[in-house]
Amino acid sequence: xxxxxxxxxxxxxxxxxxxxxxxxxxxxxxxxxxxxxxxxxxxxxxxxxxxxxxxxxxxxxxxxxxxxxxxxxxxxxxxxxxxxxxxxxxxxxxxxxxxxxxxxxxxxxxxxxxxxxxxxxxxxxxxxxxxxxxxxxxxxxxxxxxxxxxxxxxxxxxxxxxxxxxxxxxxxxxxxxxxxxxxxxxxxxxxxxxxxxxxxxxxxxxxxxxxxxxxxxxxxxxxxxxxxxxxxxxxxxxxxxxxxxxxxxxxxxxxxxxxxxxxxxxxxxxxxxxxxxxxxxxxxxxxxxxxxxxxxxxxxxxxxxxxxxxxxxxxxxxxxxxxxxxxxxxxxxxxxxxxxxxxxxxxxxxxxxxxxxxxxxxxxxxxxxxxxxxxxxxxxxxxxxxxxxxxxxxxxxxxxxxxxxxxxxxxxxxxxxxxxxxxxxxxxxxxxxxxxxxxxxxxxxxxxxxxxxxxxxxxxxxxxxxxxxxxxxxxxxxxxxxxxxxxxxxxxxxxxxxxxxxxxxxxxxxxxxxxxxxxxxxxxxxxxxxxxxxxxxxxxxxxxxxxxxxxxxxxxxxxxxxxxxxxxxxxxxxxxxxxxxxxxxxxxxxxxxxxxxxxxxxxxxxxxxxxxxxxxxxxxxxxxxxxxxxxxxxxxxxxxxxxxxxxxxxxxxxxxxxxxxxxxxxxxxxxxxxxxxxxxxxxxxxxxxxxxxxxxxxxxxxxxxxxxxxxxxxxxxxxxxxxxxxxxxxxxxxxxxxxxxxxx
Amino acid sequence: xxxxxxxxxxxxxxxxxxxxxxxxxxxxxxxxxxxxxxxxxxxxxxxxxxxxxxxxxxxxxxxxxxxxxxxxxxxxxxxxxxx
Numbered sequence: 001x002x003x004x005x006x007x008x009x010x011x012x013x014x015x016x017x018x019x020x021x022x023x024x025x026x027x028x029x030x031x032x033x034x035x036x037x038x039x040x041x042x043x044x045x046x047x048x049x050x051x052x053x054x055x056x057x058x059x060x061x062x063x064x065x066x067x068x069x070x071x072x073x074x075x076x077x078x079x080x081x082x083x084x085x086x087x088x089x090x091x092x093x094x095x096x097x098x099x100x101x102x103x104x105x106x107x108x109x110x111x112x113x114x115x116x117x118x119x120x121x122x123x124x125x126x127x128x129x130x131x132x133x134x135x136x137x138x139x140x141x142x143x144x145x146x147x148x149x150x151x152x153x154x155x156x157x158x159x160x161x162x163x164x165x166x167x168x169x170x171x172x173x174x175x176x177x178x179x180x181x182x183x184x185x186x187x188x189x190x191x192x193x194x195x196x197x198x199x200x201x202x203x204x205x206x207x208x209x210x211x212x213x214x215x216x217x218x219x220x221x222x223x224x225x226x227x228x229x230x231x232x233x234x235x236x237x238x239x240x241x242x243x244x245x246x247x248x249x250x251x252x253x254x255x256x257x258x259x260x261x262x263x264x265x266x267x268x269x270x271x272x273x274x275x276x277x278x279x280x281x282x283x284x285x286x287x288x289x290x291x292x293x294x295x296x297x298x299x300x301x302x303x304x305x306x307x308x309x310x311x312x313x314x315x316x317x318x319x320x321x322x323x324x325x326x327x328x329x330x331x332x333x334x335x336x337x338x339x340x341x342x343x344x345x346x347x348x349x350x351x352x353x354x355x356x357x358x359x360x361x362x363x364x365x366x367x368x369x370x371x372x373x374x375x376x377x378x379x380x381x382x383x384x385x386x387x388x389x390x391x392x393x394x395x396x397x398x399x400x401x402x403x404x405x406x407x408x409x410x411x412x413x414x415x416x417x418x419x420x421x422x423x424x425x426x427x428x429x430x431x432x433x434x435x436x437x438x439x440x441x442x443x444x445x446x447x448x449x450x451x452x453x454x455x456x457x458x459x460x461x462x463x464x465x466x467x468x469x470x471x472x473x474x475x476x477x478x479x480x481x482x483x484x485x486x487x488x489x490x491x492x493x494x495x496x497x498x499x500x501x502x503x504x505x506x507x508x509x510x511x512x513x514x515x516x517x518x519x520x521x522x523x524x525x526x527x528x529x530x531x532x533x534x535x536x537x538x539x540x541x542x543x544x545x546x547x548x549x550x551x552x553x554x555x556x557x558x559x560x561x562x563x564x565x566x567x568x569x570x571x572x573x574x575x576x577x578x579x580x581x582x583x584x585x586x587x588x589x590x591x592x593x594x595x596x597x598x599x600x601x602x603x604x605x606x607x608x609x610x611x612x613x614x615x616x617x618x619x620x621x622x623x624x625x626x627x628x629x630x631x632x633x634x635x636x637x638x639x640x641x642x643x644x645x646x647x648x649x650x651x652x653x654x655x656x657x658x659x660x661x662x663x664x665x666x667x668x669x670x671x672x673x674x675x676x677x678x679x680x681x682x683x684x685x686x687x688x689x690x691x692x693x694x695x696x697x698x699x700x701x702x703x704x705x706x707x708x709x710x711x712x713x714x715x716x717x718x719x720x721x722x723x724x725x726x727x728x729x730x731x732x733x734x735x736x737x738x739x740x741x742x743x744x
Numbered sequence: 745x746x747x748x749x750x751x752x753x754x755x756x757x758x759x760x761x762x763x764x765x766x767x768x769x770x771x772x773x774x775x776x777x778x779x780x781x782x783x784x785x786x787x788x789x790x791x792x793x794x795x796x797x798x799x800x801x802x803x804x805x806x807x808x809x810x811x812x813x814x815x816x817x818x819x820x821x822x823x824x825x826x827x
Contacts, residue, residue, distance in 0.1 A: 712770045712806075719778045720761075727764045 062105045063094060069103040073112040079168045083111055086165075086179070115167060122164045125183040131162065134182040137189065140230050149175065152182055160188035194224075194232040203235070205547040206242050206563045220245055247567050250560065261312035266345040273311050276383050277304050288382035288389075298514035310376040314361065319348045321360025328364065351384060351407050358417035367425040374418035381411050433594040436587050437606040440663050440670060443470050447665060449580045462576045464538040465558060469600035471531045471661050472505055473631045476597050480569040481511040482557045484539070487527070493543065493552030494536045495527065502654065502662075503527030503535070507632065517632040523650055525630065528662040604661065605631055613659045614678040622648045626656035696740050703733045762816055769809035770799070776812065790815065 055068075064072070070080035083089060084103060092107035125131045132140075138148045151157060162183040170178055197216055201209035215221050222241070223233055262270065279286075281304060286293040297303050320329070323342045362370060385408050392404035419425050438446070443466075450456075450463045468474050474482060488504040490496040495503045505525040509518040519525040527535070543552055545562035555565020558572065574597040584592050608627040613619045625648045628635040637645070648656075663673050674680035707729050713722045756763040761779055765771075773791070777784040788805065790796045797811035 707768075711768065713772070713775055719775050722775075723761070723764050723769070723779070726766055726769055730766050 063096075063102040064105050064108075066101065066103055069105065069108055072105075073108045073115070075112070075115050076168075079115070080111070082169045083115065083167065088114075118165050118167055122167070122181060125162055125164060125181075130186050131183040132186055132189065134184065137184045140227070140232055142226055142229055146174065149178065149182075157182075157184070160185045190232075193234060193236065194227065195235045196231045197221075197233060200233060200235050200238050204239060204242060207246060215245065215249070220249070243564065246561070247564055250564065250567055260309065261316045262308060264316055264339065264343070264345065265312055269315060269345060269348070269350055272350050272384065273308060273380075276311075276380050277308055279383065280304065280307070280379075284383075286379055286383045286386055288386045291378065291382055293379045293382075298516065299510075307376055307380075310373065311380055314373055314377060315348065315350070318353070318357045318360050319343065319345055321357065321363075322347045351388070351411070353414045354410055355413040355417055358414060362417070367419050368422075371419045371422065371425065374415065374420065377418075378415060381415065385411060433596075434588070434590040435602055436591040436595055436599045438599060438603040440607065440674070441667065442586055443600070443603060444665050444667055444670060445586075446580065446584070449583050450576055453576050453579060455579060456576050459576075460538055460541060461558060464534055465572070466597075466600055467531050467534050467665065469597065470604055471528050472525055473601050473604045474507070475513060475601060476572065476574065478507070478511055478513070479558055479572055480556070482507070484553050484555060484557050486557075487535070488524075489553045494539055495532050497529070497532055500654075500658075501529035501532065503529075503532040512632060519632060520629045523629060523653055525632070526654060526657055528657070530663070530665040534665070601631065608656065608660045611660045611679065613656070615659060616655065619652060619656050619659065622652045622656055623660075626653050629653060630657065630661075693740070696736055699736055700733065703729055703736070707733075756813060756816065759816070762813060765809040765813060767808070767810035767813075771807045771809065771812060773805055776807065795819075 066081055066084060067077050069084070070077040073080060075083070084093060084107070089107055089111055092104040094102045094104060096102045126133060134148055134152065135145055138145045141148065143151075152161065162185070163180040164183065166179055166181060170176055197212055198209055201207065201212045212221075221233055221238060227233070262273070265273070280293070280297060281300060283295050283297075285295050317328070320326075320343065323340075323344055325340050325342055327340075329338070329340055329343075361373065365373075385404075388404050388407065392401045395401070447463050447466055450466055451459050453459055453462070456462055465479055468482075469476070469479070484493070486506055486508065488496045488506070497503055503526070505519060505527055507517075507519040507525060509515050512518050542557075542562055546555075546565060547563055550563070550565050556568055558569060559565060559567055560569045561567055577595065577597045581592050581595050584595060587595065605627050608623055608630065611623075613623070625635050627633075629648075659677060663670055671680065707726065710717075710722060710726060710729075713719065717725065771779075773784050773787045776782070776787045787796075791798045791805040791807070796807055796815045799806040799808065
């Protein structure tokens with residue numbers, strides 16, 4: 001059956017089919033045609049006449065062509081054509097001749113109703129965010145459209161599918177037989193399990209969308225097998241592994257990705273170093289030639305790592321020297337991975353060292369560095385020699401002993417080259433830095449400068465570190481390890497205050513310097529009121545940023561990422577201090593150049609010791625001990641004081657601190673505080689203004705307010721009005737000032 | 745009325761519109777162009793070339809009264825020299 005008939009065919013069919021159901025109609029047509037032919041009229045005129053006549057007859061008999069029916073039912077002809085051939089409507093089709101089909105006009109309201117209902121439902125489901133059309137689901141499920149359709153027809157997806165009948169023929173030929181649109185219910189399909197990366201990123205505060213996409217591109221996110229190649233991931237799984245993933249990703253520094261010096265050594269050299277480090281780790285003592293190593297190592301993990309890297313890099317330098325490589329290639333982060341071709345660790349035997357090797361180390365290094373290397377190398381070599389000596393003595397062969405003596409001599413000659421003590425180094429060879437001790441006012445000024453620093457990401461964090469160091473005396477190297485729960489906290493996770501506003505810090509020994517500088521056993525470390533406020537302000541921000549999933553009162557205080565409470569900052573780089581050096585006009589030029597973060601701790605001790613407490617003179621004797629406690633130093637005492645004198649009382653300790661470091665961190669309030677305590681003589685005592693002046697001042701204030709309002713041109717004034725207005729006000733102001741002067 | 749000494753003479757006394765401007769006033773390009781009747785683009789060029797000190801380094805120039813007056817004085821001095 002052809003769907004589009006041309007007028008010629010139509011005419012032809014009309015003339016030829018005499019015996020069909022519209023027999024009478026055709027007879028008339030024939031007669032008409034004949035008449036017109038005889039009269040000699042134009043062909044087109046006959047054609048229109050035929051059509052008009054035909055339509056009249058068709059209306060009488062309630063039949064229409066498909067095109068006519070489509071226009072009457074307000075449906076596109078191709079859609080109508082498709083619909084009329086479908087199951088419920090096909091019975092309304094009437095065959096008219098070989099190629100022509102007519103439509104019973106009774107179908108028009110029914111088909112119109114059908115069309116509007118299903119068209120509406122198609123658009124509803126298509127626009128609804130909870131539904132996905134089948135061709136969008138197929139790639140998500142990693143299936144072809146045909147595979148999915150066959151599964152739908154089998155009934156696999158019946159419980160999550162909505163069928164909407166098609167209103168037009170499918171554009172793609174391979175689904176020509178398909179009579180429905182299929183919409184999948186999203187929640188059922190994914191069972192709230194799978195989601196796109198972008199949607200997952202919205203559900204967590206831990207990570208940004210771009211960073212999550214970066215993880216995906218690096219292939220760090222696990223994906224179920226059936227979803228491979230799509231952007232869908234298991235939401236729960238991703239959210240669970242995200243903190244761990246982020247932590248690992250953060251820990252990956254350029255150093256960890258590249259070779260370190262230890263990796264470049266031969267396996268024999270590596271074994272010797274590992275053996276030595278294990279021995280030291282298990283509190284092994286080396287005793288040789290009058291030298292005895294310390295049985296316990298403070299901060300084992302960190303110290304052993306330093307030992308390992310120092311020993312390895314020293315050996316690398318010697319090997320490089322022996323191989324004729326002049327460049328410190330392993331120190332340069334840019335070409336650390338490019339090991340020179342001439343480099344061969346086999347040329348160096350650890351025990352086969354000579355004094356010539358010292359030259360390779362000393363050529364580019366400062367005496368102070370060599371001194372430090374010596375302190376790492378000596379215990380290592382003595383450990384080797386001690387073991388070797390034992391073996392040589394136990395052996396019956398004299399040759400072994402001779403070998404040992406030879407090696408021992410060589411090692412001795414090598415080690416002799418290094419500067420053993422600092423006294424051996426010339427003063428000019430190392431620069432002694434000038435320390436700065438700040439007053440209270442200067443401490444506050446520096447805090448203000450830190451807060452004003454525009455280049456820093458987190459000025460409040462920096463300012464908190466500064467204030468903590470200034471008042472509690474936490475060392476710069478202790479700051480990264482300081483945890484929130486080292487402070488005495490209240491139920492809400494903020495720092496608790498006693499009735500006088502003091503907080504309390506219990507700094508444990510392991511994180512303190514060399515593991516032996518903890519807070520006082522009974523008094524702990526008092527935290528002044530203003531520092532508590534500053535810390536609580538910082539904590540409020542921290543808790544807000546870390547998200548609700550992370551518990552309060554736990555984790556590192558100064559962490560690199562707020563959302564990862566247990567990630568420790570490797571090393572705090574005090575760049576903000578370097579930046580503010582230029583602004584410290586109150587310091588000498590030398591001091592300004594050498595100004596470091598630790599000046600805060602220096603100033604703390606200085607402030608306590610140099611303040612003469614006027615309120616209670618007896619407290620001045622307790623100052624030294626109080627300062628030692630606050631700085632977590634071992635108190636310096638004479639024999640008498642140590643054995644026959646009681647420690648200062650808690651009351652005295654707090655009184656000393658109250659009189660010295662419990663000052664307000666505000667410049668104006670500080671002046672009042674210092675005057676009150678008797679540390680500052682009030683140069684300009686505040687005088688009461690005479691009552692006559694009050695009126696003048698009010699007038700002046702009013703004029704100045706008006707001037708402020710029109711400092712820029714108001715919209716309702718022209719330029720000339722504006723300038724004149726200002727001129728007038730200024731004249732008034734000058735007049736009042738001159739009157740005041742005259743009166744005064 | 746005493747005659748002011750020569751070094752303290754007001755160079756802007758002949759230009760009352762400019763003289764009336766106070767030091768703290770903040771002028772826009774449009775204000776200046778309307779006050780002294782030059783094209784806005786001319787004022788912008790002064791700012792762009794750094795002849796006038798501005799409060800903002802790029803676009804939306806704002807000029808303090810004192811800076812504008814200084815510019816005018818300097819401008820006329822230069823012109824006198826050329827004459």
